[in-house]
Structures are given as structure tokens and as C-alpha cells.
Amino acid sequence: MKRRAFAGGLALAGLSGGVLAQATAYPGARPIRLLVGFTPGGAADYVARVISEPLGKALGQGIVVENRPGAGASIATDMVAKAAPDGYTVLLASPGSILVNPALNPKLPYTLRDLAPVAKVTSSPLVVAAHPGSGINSIQDLIAKAKKSPGTVNCATAGNGSAPHLGAALFSQVAGVQMTLIPFKGGAPAIQSVVSGDTQVTFGTPPSVLPMIQAGRLKGLAVSARDNSDMFPGLPGMAQAGLPDYAIDFWYGLFVPAGTPAPVIRKIYEAAAAAMQQPGVKVALAREGTAIDLSKSPDQFASFLEQDAKFWVKLVKDAGVKLD
Template identity: 70%
Template sequence: MKKLGILSALVLGSLSFGAVAQAPAYPSRPIRLLVGFAPGGAADYVARAMSDALGKAMGQPIVIENRAGAGSSIAAEVAAKSVPDGYTVLIASPSSISVNPALNTKLHYTARDLMPITKLTSSPLVIAANPATGINSIQDLIVRAKKAPGALNYATSGNGSAPHLGAALFIQLTGVQMTHIPFRGGSLAIQSVIAGDTQLTFGTPPSVLPMMQAGRLRGLAVSTRERTALVPGVPGMAEAGLPEYGIEFWYGLFVPAGTPPAIIKKIFEATATAMQQPSVKAALAREGTEVALSPSPEQFAAFLNEDAKFWVKLVKNAGVKLE
């Protein structure tokens, strides 16, 4: 009996070891990439521009899932509550990572529920108007808004989004009154401006540039102080007569808290490989966006700590309502 017990233990031990040894290496199945906005906006465009290259670097397909709404907080909450196994990744901006969790008590996640991987891109916003408004410059916009407080409607990709906060800073600095009309994504906001339902937008380059090039929107300025080659032919804020204004926005990758360090390292390295591909850089540049990778997940986390202070202060000072 004693020999039988020892033999059984050896057999069970060998089976257990075999199960561990045969566990599939990460990743062994497709990876879900959550996007917090509707198709056609900047976040969606960045995700689609990089997804093929990232899939090749990871060795598994990247499946993009759009979960629009609540200034991208819906997607962030889904990511935060997902199993931390590397098969759910979130592409997000300051709105869902820094602003909404800090200021919206109704959310069911916090910034601590998401772990940073790397910053992906950096872009200016573009202030653009329907040509039929006759608004051809930032100074035209300020004059018109002051002449009829609240009469101008501006469209953005949602409450608490980077475009919404860009507009809030503009209103704070100029003292004008305009009415915010939020949508569930940048492309929907742009469509409303083109249709004349709203008069202008603080939009992301991928949403705005094609319509500017088609003559259906007029670019007034980019949100950076100086001109940028990312949006040719459009002045920076200093040139437009508002030198105290300056803002950029970014997108980055995040995973649920508790994701193993080895998986985070794998995603970081694969993302760096994908984003350095000339085809990815060229696709993003065509839409007014540039690659801006973090040196490491730790340095991206340090950047987020400082970046959050700017956005949260802006929201509080401007009295932005996120509900």
C-alpha cells in the first residue's frame, strides 16, 4: 500500500507538471482592443491604423470593439472590470483615465483600476467651422460669440472628452459663451457641423481634416501655440491672436489592474514594434497625428500623474459638468 501511495503521488505530480508545462504561452488567442468612441473618430482611427501591425507583433489578431458613450468611460469601465489576462486592452485619452474618474462620482471604476502600458500618439485639436457661418478666423469666432452669447453651438465627441475640454479652455480664456452639444464620437460631431445643426467643432485631426480638405469645414486654428506640419495651412493659437492658449491630447494603451508584469512587458514591446512601422507612422501622419511612445510603462505612469493635474485643474476652473 505504501508503494502504491508513492506511485500515485508520482503519477499525480507528473500530470500536474505536464499541465503546467503545456499551458499555452501568451497570447494564444485574439486580443480585444476597446475603443471608447464610435467608428470614424480619432481613437478609432489610431486603433485601426496600428491593429494589423500590433497583431503581427503579438502573433495574434487584434479585434477592435467600439464601446461609445459617457466621454469614453463606458469602454474604460469594461476594461477595468475585465479579467487581467492580457486579452482585453484599452485605447484611451485623458478624459477616461484622468478627468472622468477624478470628477464623476457616478463612475464604477477609478484610474487605479487600469494599468498604463504606453502613450501611443500626440495631436493638436482643430477648431473648425461650417463655411456658411462666415466665421473665417479665431477673431471672427470671438466677435460672433460675444455679439450673441450662447447662440453658437459647438459639437464635440462627448462630455469630458479632450475636444470638450479644449473648448472649455477657449471659453475660459476668451470669456465668450457658447453652447456645448456632445455626441458619442468625433465623426458624429463633425457630421452635425457639416449639416448646419451645430456651427463649429473642437475636433481631432482624423475627424476634421478630410472635411477641411473637401471644403466642407473651414479650419480656424490648431490648439497648439505654434503651427504644426500635422495640420498644414492652419495657424497656431499665437498667430491666431490667442497666445495664452495651448493644448494637446494623447492616446495610450491600458490593461486591467492585476495584469501580470510579463504580459505588460509583452504588450509594451509589441506596441513599440508596431508603432515604429513606417506604414503606421505614415497612416497616422496623414490624419494629423504623430507617434509618441513612452520609454517604458513606468515612465508613462509618471507622465500620467503630472498630466492629470493639468486636466483636472482645467475642468474645475472652467466649471465643466461631466454628468
């Protein structure tokens, strides 16, 4: 994977005077669409709605959040990839649709070259939780149950290729267990399936899982980071839970169609940086177990993506995860 796969929107060469004038006037009087590839109530939706207002204020234009779930967020990603490269259609995405899906599914209607990175904005671990009546009260309980009856533990995920899906796959690999991974069209319906007892356990995003743990409707087992964190009181890290060789986190970032003028990308990046500096944003994200993790520039985000892709693609191949 080469950096030019992400660089299409960053070059100024060849821009006409009209396009440059349009970039200078951006964002003008049109609202900006922020597409999310998952259903309302999940981590992606939460992050988008927390940052949309301060991002819009920094740009001087309204941000409209649109949920377009399906196909592991590939539907939303494809919509942005095929949108006009004018800065009015922005994608909030995680590693699944950006790095994993196009690398392993050649039938997708978009490739990495169809998108330009703007900024990584957040990162967080997953939260492992179980139905209170499942008899699974710790990570060691989960491992023991899965080893005793391989394939009988049903684990709900936010969809094939999503971070929760891959987090569960890595857990199975490291712990030497077999679970049945059940994909849903987003974090919220996946968590609801565990709450209702249709599935027994989940590797979910913090905004999806924490409220249910706090309400006593789910039993929190651990966070997927190696060590515990003040953001997750009462939940051990994997080292404290007895599985120190396991650790995984995920991020969300902003992308625009390839070919978007560099000045427009820079304006969106600077607005994102201003939004993430707002104290209220940090508090709101931390409340749901998400940390601000802003890239230093669009170029730095592109370099990060090159390296991060190696981890996710290797994980999918090693774990034998199927994305289609």
C-alpha cells in the same frame, strides 16, 4: 493622485506559478480585443485601426477592434477594468475616461486602481473648424461672434469630458467668451452636425475634421497648438491666429486591467513599440494630423499620468465643466 493608482498591474509579487506560466505563454491562440470608447470614424477609432495590424503582428496574434461608445468613453473603460487580467482585453483611451471622469465623478463603476498603464502611443492637437456658411472664417471671427451674442454659438464636441469638449472649454476661458457646448457620442457625429449646419463650430480631433476641411465641407480656423505645424498646411497655430495664451493637445494610450502580470504588460509594451516604429504607421497617423509619442516604459507612462492628471482636473474645475 498617487502612482500606486496605476501600478496594480506592474507588480510581480504574489504571482503563482500557474499565472507566471500563462504570462510566459501569452498571447497563445486567442485573439486580443482592443476596445475603443468612441464611434467609428473618430480619432480614437482611427488610431486603433492604424496600429491594430502591426501590433498584432508584433504579438503574433490577431487584434480585434471593438467600438463601445458612450458616457465619455466610460463604458469601454469600465468593460476593460472589469475584464480578466490576462492581456486579452486592452483599452485605447485618452485623458477623458482615464484621468478626468473618475476624478470628478465618484459614481463611476471604476477607479484608476482598476487599470494598469501600458504605453502612451500618440499625441496631437485639436482642429478648430466652422460651417462654411456660419460667417466664421478665423479664430478672431469666432471670438467676435461669441462675444457679440454670448451662448448663441453652438460648438459640437465628442462628448462630455472628451478632449474636444475640454479644449473648447479652455478656449472659452482664455478668450473670455461663452459658447454652448453640444456633446455627441463621438467625433464623427459631432463633425457631421457642423457639416449639416446644426451646429456652427467644433473643436475636433484631426482624423475627424481634416477630411471635411480638405473636401471644402468645413472651414478650418486653426490648430490648438501654440504654433503651426507641417502636418496642418494652411492652418495657423493659436499664436498666429491671435490667441497665444491658448494651447492644448491630447494623447492616446494603451491600458489593461489591474492585476495583469508584469511580463504580459511588458510584451504588449514591446509590441506597441515595434508597431509604432513601422514607417507605414507614422505615415498613416501623420496624414491625419497625429504624431507618434511613445512612452519609454509602462512605469514612465504611469509617472506621466500622475502629472497630466493635474492639468486636466484643474481645467475641468476652473472651467466649470459638467461631466454627468
